[in-house]
Every structure is written in C-alpha cells, then in structure tokens.
Amino acid sequence: MKGKIINSVSRRNLFKFGATAVGSGLITSKLGLNLFDAPAADAKQRLTPDLAVAELLQGNKRFSSQKINQPNRGSFRLREVASGQKPFAAILGCADSRVPAEIVFDQGLGDLFVVRVAGNVATPEEIGSLEYGTLVLGAKVILVLGHQKCGAVKAAMDNQPVPGQIGSVLKHIKTLKVASTNESGDLLRATTIANIKNQIATLKASPVVTDLINSGKLKIIGGFYSLDTGIVTQVA
Known part of the structure; x- marks a missing residue:
C-alpha cells in the first residue's frame, strides 16, 4: 500500500x-529568452567569409518573408556579450531609420558590428571603425548597404546648398554619371548603387582591409535594400 x-x-x-x-x-x-543562444552564437563565430555572406542573406530572406527567428536576443546572450563581442559581420549602412541592420538581417546581440551614417559613406572615421570591427573583433564580411529612396544620395544629386554640417556628408557621395535608361529606369536607384560601389572601392584602399581580403579572412560586398519589400539585393 x-x-x-x-x-x-x-x-x-x-x-x-x-x-x-x-x-x-x-x-x-x-x-525571447532563447536557451539555445550560445551554440548558435558560437557557430556564427566560426563562419568563413562566404558563409558569413550566406548567413546575412538568409537572415534577410527570413525577415522579408516574415519568418524571423529573432536569434541571440535572450537573457543568456545579453549576459554572454557583456564580457566581449565577436561579431561575424560588419555593416556600413545608411542612418535612415527604416533600415535597422539587426532587424533587416534577423540577427541579435553581438552578431553585427554596425556603422551607420547618412549615405553609407566611408569617411576616415567609418573606415577606422570597420578596420577595428574586422581586424580586432574578427568580422568576416563587410556589407555596404544602400537603400531605395536614399535622401542623402538624392541631395547629392540635386547639388543644392544645404545647412549646417550636412554638406560634410554629401561631399563623400560622388554622383557618378550613370545611364538613366538602366533596368528600372530609376536614376536615383542607379546612382545609389554607383555610390555603394564607390564606397567599397574607398574601403579597399585601406591597407588593413586589403590585407584581410588578400589573406582570405574578409570579403566586402554591396547590397541594395528595398523599402517596399524588405529585400536586400547583392549589387557588388
């Protein structure tokens, strides 16, 4: 009994x-207290440059198709990255409030080293930050991310007087002559893509960045973000 x-x-x-x-x-x-934060974070740190690119694009696919995972956003991850960071990717993006990198690429705390400035321009300060994010912190890819209807690029194209220090940003945007009869017939889009490629060229002029690329530790790509669809298209 x-x-x-x-x-x-x-x-x-x-x-x-x-x-x-x-x-x-x-x-x-x-x-959002994900108990599996740590293994996912460790796996990302071991990515090659090509796999790091794939991880970014897959994250954007999840975001744009509304199938987000929201990884590495739990309390465990919060405590983990308090002691140090090892981002797998770096983003040079526009300061536009509609293009937050961690959300657009469905990433979490400590995953991305993000530098944001109007027009996603590679000034000495931005270059220095990205050198730190790659050489010291170990990011495997730099993505220069431009976007649809970029106000900074449009202002540079208009070439009109601007107040305050806005001109200090616009001077880094070279409104290269591009064919107005491009695929979409959108001159602003074509100029934005030309600006992305120009900023990539500026970054590659950095000896630090060049050495990392030549040693196979880093890759630089360009992306164009659609405000309408949330999709990032690789353009360089």
Missing part, C-alpha cells in the same frame, strides 16, 4: 514537473 502511495505521488510530481517545463517553455518563447 505504501509503495502504491509513493508511486502515485511520484507520478503526480512528474506531471507537475512536465506541466511546469512546458509552461516555462512557453513563457521563455514569449519573452
């Missing part, structure tokens, strides 16, 4: 534990 009582209690405790575990899992999911 005693044995039956003990077994009954044990079963009840087991069911309670199971229910608690399932409930905790639901709560964890709702709060």
Whole structure:
C-alpha cells in the first residue's frame, strides 16, 4: 500500500514537473529568452567569409518573408556579450531609420558590428571603425548597404546648398554619371548603387582591409535594400 502511495505521488510530481517545463517553455518563447543562444552564437563565430555572406542573406530572406527567428536576443546572450563581442559581420549602412541592420538581417546581440551614417559613406572615421570591427573583433564580411529612396544620395544629386554640417556628408557621395535608361529606369536607384560601389572601392584602399581580403579572412560586398519589400539585393 505504501509503495502504491509513493508511486502515485511520484507520478503526480512528474506531471507537475512536465506541466511546469512546458509552461516555462512557453513563457521563455514569449519573452525571447532563447536557451539555445550560445551554440548558435558560437557557430556564427566560426563562419568563413562566404558563409558569413550566406548567413546575412538568409537572415534577410527570413525577415522579408516574415519568418524571423529573432536569434541571440535572450537573457543568456545579453549576459554572454557583456564580457566581449565577436561579431561575424560588419555593416556600413545608411542612418535612415527604416533600415535597422539587426532587424533587416534577423540577427541579435553581438552578431553585427554596425556603422551607420547618412549615405553609407566611408569617411576616415567609418573606415577606422570597420578596420577595428574586422581586424580586432574578427568580422568576416563587410556589407555596404544602400537603400531605395536614399535622401542623402538624392541631395547629392540635386547639388543644392544645404545647412549646417550636412554638406560634410554629401561631399563623400560622388554622383557618378550613370545611364538613366538602366533596368528600372530609376536614376536615383542607379546612382545609389554607383555610390555603394564607390564606397567599397574607398574601403579597399585601406591597407588593413586589403590585407584581410588578400589573406582570405574578409570579403566586402554591396547590397541594395528595398523599402517596399524588405529585400536586400547583392549589387557588388
């Protein structure tokens, strides 16, 4: 009789534990406390440059198709990156509020080393930051990310007087002559893509960046973000 009582209690405790575990899992999911943050983060740190590019593009595919994972955003990851960072990719993006890199590429805390400035221009300050993000922190790819309807590129194209220090940014955007009869017939888009490629060329003039590329530790690509669809198209 005693044995039956003990077994009954044990079963009840087991069911309670199971229910608690399932409930905790639901709560964890709702709060974004991902218990699998650490293995995913470690895997990203071991990516090659080509795989780092693939990870970025796959993340953007998840975002644009509304199938986001929201990785590395839990409390474990928060504590983990407090002691140091090892981003797998670096982004030189526009400061436009509609293009937040971590959301657009479905990444989390410590995954991306992001430098944002109007027109995604490679000034000495931005270059120095990206040198640090790649040489010291180990990012495997630099993505220069321009976007649809970029106000900075449009202002540079208009070539009109601007107030304050805005001109200090615009001077780094060379409105290269591009054919107005490009694929989309959109001169602003074509100029934005030309600007992306020009900033990549500027970055490649850095001896630090060049050495990393030549040693196979780094890759630089360009991307164009559509505000309408959320899709990043590789353009360089």
